[in-house]
Structures are given as structure tokens and as C-alpha cells.
Amino acid sequence: MKKIKVLFLYPPEQSWPKTMVKPNGSLAYPYLGGALRDINVESYVYDACVGNDDDNLDDFFYKSSQLPSGMIRTGVNDDRILEVASNYDAIGITSIFSQQETQVLHCAKIIKKKFPNKLLFSGGVNAKSRAPIFFNAGFDIIFTSESEISIQQVVTIMQKNSCDFSKVGKIYFKNKDGKIIDNSHFGEIIMNLDKLPIPAWELLPNKRYWKIGRPHGGKGKHGQELRYASMMTSRGCPFSCSYCHIAEEVAGSKSGAIGKFRFKSDDRVINELTILKNQIGVRQVFIEDDSIFGMKRRAIRLLKRIVGFGLDLMDVNGINMIHLVKKSKKPGWMIPDEEVIELLAEVGFKEIVLPFESANLRIIKKWCSNKLALDRFDPGELIKTIKKYKMYVGTNYMLGFPDETKKELEETVSFAKKMQQYGLDHSNFYLVMPVPGTPMFDYCIKNKHLPVDYNPDRFQWTKANLKNIAINPTELEIIRDNAWEACNSKEFKNLRKSWVVG
Numbered sequence: 001m002k003k004i005k006v007l008f009l010y011p012p013e014q015s016w017p018k019t020m021v022k023p024n025g026s027l028a029y030p031y032l033g034g035a036l037r038d039i040n041v042e043s044y045v046y047d048a049c050v051g052n053d054d055d056n057l058d059d060f061f062y063k064s065s066q067l068p069s070g071m072i073r074t075g076v077n078d079d080r081i082l083e084v085a086s087n088y089d090a091i092g093i094t095s096i097f098s099q100q101e102t103q104v105l106h107c108a109k110i111i112k113k114k115f116p117n118k119l120l121f122s123g124g125v126n127a128k129s130r131a132p133i134f135f136n137a138g139f140d141i142i143f144t145s146e147s148e149i150s151i152q153q154v155v156t157i158m159q160k161n162s163c164d165f166s167k168v169g170k171i172y173f174k175n176k177d178g179k180i181i182d183n184s185h186f187g188e189i190i191m192n193l194d195k196l197p198i199p200a201w202e203l204l205p206n207k208r209y210w211k212i213g214r215p216h217g218g219k220g221k222h223g224q225e226l227r228y229a230s231m232m233t234s235r236g237c238p239f240s241c242s243y244c245h246i247a248e249e250v251a252g253s254k255s256g257a258i259g260k261f262r263f264k265s266d267d268r269v270i271n272e273l274t275i276l277k278n279q280i281g282v283r284q285v286f287i288e289d290d291s292i293f294g295m296k297r298r299a300i301r302l303l304k305r306i307v308g309f310g311l312d313l314m315d316v317n318g319i320n321m322i323h324l325v326k327k328s329k330k331p332g333w334m335i336p337d338e339e340v341i342e343l344l345a346e347v348g349f350k351e352i353v354l355p356f357e358s359a360n361l362r363i364i365k366k367w368c369s370n371k372l373a374l375d376r377f378d379p380g381e382l383i384k385t386i387k388k389y390k391m392y393v394g395t396n397y398m399l400g401f402p403d404e405t406k407k408e409l410e411e412t413v414s415f416a417k418k419m420q421q422y423g424l425d426h427s428n429f430y431l432v433m434p435v436p437g438t439p440m441f442d443y444c445i446k447n448k449h450l451p452v453d454y455n456p457d458r459f460q461w462t463k464a465n466l467k468n469i470a471i472n473p474t475e476l477e478i479i480r481d482n483a484w485e486a487c488n489s490k491e492f493k494n495l496r497k498s499w500v501v502g
């Protein structure tokens with residue numbers, strides 16, 4: 001049996017000048033590394049944005065360089081990436097962020113040029129939606145779904161010195177004649193999440209991430225000691241918003257039904273938290289579930305077991321507001337569910353982000369899977385109730401939906417300003433940015449709001465990308481910037497500005 005060593009590479013990050021840079025560090029590699037560990041295959045994670053113990057952060061992280069596109073590149077140089085890659089038989093590069101695609105493709109090109117015989121593979125929502133571009137850049141395999149099983153199968157075939165991947169499901173691959181074979185229609189997906197490998201968090205450059213101190217959501221004050229990690233207690237979501245990949249991850253699609261809400265048992269979650277606390281030395285845990293309250297009773301039961309665990313839990317990925325309210329005596333009217341909010345505080349949650357998205361009912365109905373809208377509850381009451389339990393409250397808004405009128409958009413901005421009076425800690429405004437693999441993206445291509453050859457570099461929440469909409473792009477960007485300036489404290493703005501590149 002041939003010994004196979006796998007490298008998982010996060011490419012350098014690219015950002016527009018005056019925007020923030022945060023290392024990737026998402027959970028694909030801990031899971032995939034865990035899957036390989038379980039079949040005794042060695043893997044290593046190299047984050048080219050932050051490097052490893054042989055790299056001096058001052059040489060590159062705080063000294064970024066400019067790319068031909070005008071964007072800023074943060075990370076080690078190409079020679080260093082090639083030096084690290086030279087030690088491995090296969091190199092995987094995740095592509096979950098469309099706006100980072102150019103760096104993924106760049107790394108693939110330089111690695112394939114220097115080492116044509118190394119196997120290059122990618123996965124993630126962006127890679128699976130843009131496979132032809134990835135193959136052109138030199139990739140040999142694109143994984144089209146959750147890949148804990150298929151990566152084990154691919155590596156097992158490599159151990160037999162073969163490159164015949166025709167029996168591996170949920171992949172596209174280039175066969176020995178250079179033909180792309182589509183195996184996305186078969187393959188096993190793990191529905192019982194307790195069967196997932198325990199994530200190999202130890203593969204991540206955790207100490208570097210903690211030193212840099214730029215976690216998800218941006219919470220954290222200057223000088224605060226951060227020892228954080230991410231985890232997921234569930235995958236999938238019961239909703240299906242038009243701007244989310246989950247809406248297309250259904251049975252029969254190239255990923256299969258991974259959009260379906262699935263969850264780990266309470267014991268499994270406790271086990272993972274124990275590992276994070278005792279083995280990785282973590283103090284703050286970011287729960288990155290798409291929908292932790294996807295099944296409210298289960299979430300409450302789980303949280304009750306976590307009380308007193310001694311970890312700060314942060315859900316910054318957004319708790320759907322419907323789960324923070326309950327029915328009242330008035331038909332159709334919801335009031336804050338104080339029992340749940342109190343429990344969140346008791347468990348150690350320090351932060352809740354409320355994804356209002358829009359103050360306009362038509363927009364919520366048409367684009368946001370008719371989530372909880374303002375005709376059914378009092379948002380001020382909800383914020384006040386959360387603040388009562390001393391939690392940090394942020395809000396998220398989306399501006400510039402494809403058919404949004406200026407009046408509708410202004411409704412959202414004035415609503416956001418009004419909410420400030422309830423003591424919000426921050427408000428984020430995202431310009432609508434349809435990404436490949438979502439119904440909104442398909443709509444925008446069909447209705448010519450996006451050109452077919454759109455540039456993913458532009459996919460940035462402060463950049464207006466859509467054409468033929470009611471508000472012109474420059475004006476839209478100004479409205480967003482002004483709203484962000486008006487709705488955030490000096491302290492929050494200064495912290496975010498200190499993470500800016502360029």
C-alpha cells in the first residue's frame with residue numbers, strides 16, 4: 001500500500017482596500033482531517049494567510065501586497081506555498097467563499113505547474129457550482145457535497161496507486177484521458193451526524209488565530225484574550241432563503257439533500273465541547289450552525305445540559321428570530337420568549353445577532369422565505385429583553401434586493417436607525433450579493449442583473465454588483481456606508497477599521 005500524505009491549504013486572502021481581512025479557518029478541514037485520521041492517513045493544514053511556526057507574521061500578515069486586480073493579498077508568497085506543497089501527494093483547497101475564488105484558482109495553477117503529478121482537489125459551495133472553471137485551473141477532482149466519506153474513498157484508491165475514481169460518488173473528476181466524469185448523482189451522505197468524524201481542530205493554526213484575534217462576527221475588545229474555535233451541533237436548515245445555497249441542496253441535486261436539517265445527539269455535542277475545552281484549550285466557542293434552533297425543543301434540551309460548562313458560547317451566525325419569540329394571547333402576535341433568552345444567557349451566550357434582513361414585508365416574503373417579519377412582533381421589545389440578560393446584540397440587514405425600490409430600502413435604513421434606541425451593540429448592512437448555487441443567483445443571471453461572466457472578486461458586501469435595479473450602484477454603496485456609520489458606535493467602528501487592509 002502506497003503511503004499518501006494530504007495537504008489541506010487555505011489560500012492567501014484577498015480583500016478590497018479599506019475592507020477587513022480575517023483568516024478562513026472554517027470547519028471543512030477539521031472534519032476532512034478527522035475523516036483521514038480515522039483511516040490512518042496523515043494530513044496537514046496550512047493556512048497561507050497566517051502561515052505556520054516557520055513563518056513570521058510581521059513579514060506578510062501585517063504587510064499585505066497589491067494584486068493586479070487592485071485587491072490586497074494577505075498571506076505568504078507563492079514560493080512558500082510551493083515549498084509546503086512539495087511534501088504532499090495530494091492537495092485539497094476549499095472554496096466556500098466565491099469572493100476568494102481567484103486565490104483558490106491561483107494556488108491550483110502554480111501547484112499544478114510545478115508539480116503536475118500531485119492530485120489537486122477542491123470542494124465547498126463555490127467549487128461545486130463553478131466546476132468547469134476549477135478544472136481549467138488544474139484541479140483533478142471537485143467534491144460536490146459533504147465529503148467525509150468520499151475523501152476517504154479517494155485516498156484509499158490513491159493508496160492502491162490508482163487514479164480510477166469512477167466508483168466514488170458525489171464528485172466530478174478528470175479521468176486519465178482528461179474527460180470530466182460526473183459522479184454527483186450517487187454516493188453516500190451522512191444523515192446521522194453522530195457518525196461524522198470528530199473534527200481534528202488540532203490541525204488548525206489555533207495559536208496564530210488567537211494571536212491575530214479576528215474571530216467571526218468581530219466581537220472582542222482590544223486586548224481581550226481570545227482562545228476561540230468553531231463548532232457545529234447541526235447541519236442544514238428548515239428554511240430556504242433565495243440567497244442561500246441550502247435552498248438548492250435538495251434530493252436529486254448534485255449535493256443531495258444536505259440542506260435538510262440534521263443534528264448531533266446531546267452526548268456528541270458535549271463530547272466535542274469537552275475536547276475543545278480540555279484538549280484544544282479553547283475558552284470561546286463560535287457555534288456556526290446554520291440553524292441551531294432548527295428544532296427548538298432539542299436546542300433547549302441541549303443548552304440546558306451545557307449550563308455551567310465554563311465556555312463562552314457565541315452564536316454569531318444568526319439565530320432565526322422566530323425561535324426567540326413565542327405565541328401570545330393576541331392571535332398571530334408573537335412576544336419575546338424570555339425563557340429561551342434567559343437560558344441562552346445562563347448557558348454562556350455572550351452575543352446574539354438578529355437577522356432582520358429587511359423592514360419591508362414584501363421583501364421578506366419574496367426573498368427571505370417569509371421569515372418572521374415586523375407585522376408579527378415588536379422588535380424593540382425583543383432587543384430590550386435580550387439586553388436585559390446582558391448579552392451583546394447585533395443586527396444584520398440586506399440592502400439592494402433585485403427588485404427593491406428606493407422607498408423599500410429607505411424603510412430598512414430608518415428602521416435600523418430607530419432600533420439604536422434599544423441599546424444595540426452593532427448593526428451590519430450587507431449589499432445583496434447573489435452567489436452561485438442559489439435561486440437568487442439563477443434569477444439574477446436570467447433577468448440580466450448579473451452578466452454571465454460576472455467577476456467573483458467583486459462579491460463583497462460593500463460593493464453593489466447588480467445591474468438594472470432601481471438604485472444606481474454608486475448611490476447604493478453610499479447609502480450602505482452612511483447607514484453603517486450612523487448605526488454603529490465609535491468603539492465598534494474603530495475595532496473594525498483596525499482590521500482593514502490597504
Ligand code: B12
Pocket residue numbers: 013022023024025026027028031032091092093094095096097098099100121122123124125126143145146147148151215216217230232243244245246286288289290317430435436461
Ligand atoms: C463560519 C463561516 C464563516 C467564518 C469562517 C471562519 C470560521 N471561524 O469558521 C467567516 C467569519 C470568516 C465567514 C465569512 C464570510 N462568509 Co461565511 N460562512 C461560515 C459558515 C456558517 C460555516 C462554514 C463552515 O465551517 N462549514 C462547515 C463545513 C464542514 O462545511 P463546508 O465548508 O461546506 O465543508 C464541507 C463540504 O462543502 C466539503 N468541502 C468543503 N471544502 C472542501 C475542500 C476539499 C478539499 C474537499 C475535499 C471538500 C470540501 O466537505 C466539507 C465537509 O463535509 C458557512 C455556511 C456553511 N454552512 O458552511 C458560511 C458561508 C460559507 N459564508 C458565506 C459568506 C457569504 C460569507 C461572507 C461573504 C459574509 C460577509 N458578508 O462577510 C464572508 C466572506 C469571508 C471571506 N474570506 O471572503 C456564504 C458563502 C457563499 C459563497 N458562495 O460565497 C456561506 C455559504 C453562508 C451562506 N449560507 O450563504 N464565514
Ligand code: SF4
Pocket residue numbers: 237238239240241243244245246247290291320369
Ligand atoms: S435561514 Fe439562514 S441558513 Fe437557513 S436558508 Fe435562510 S439564509 Fe440559509
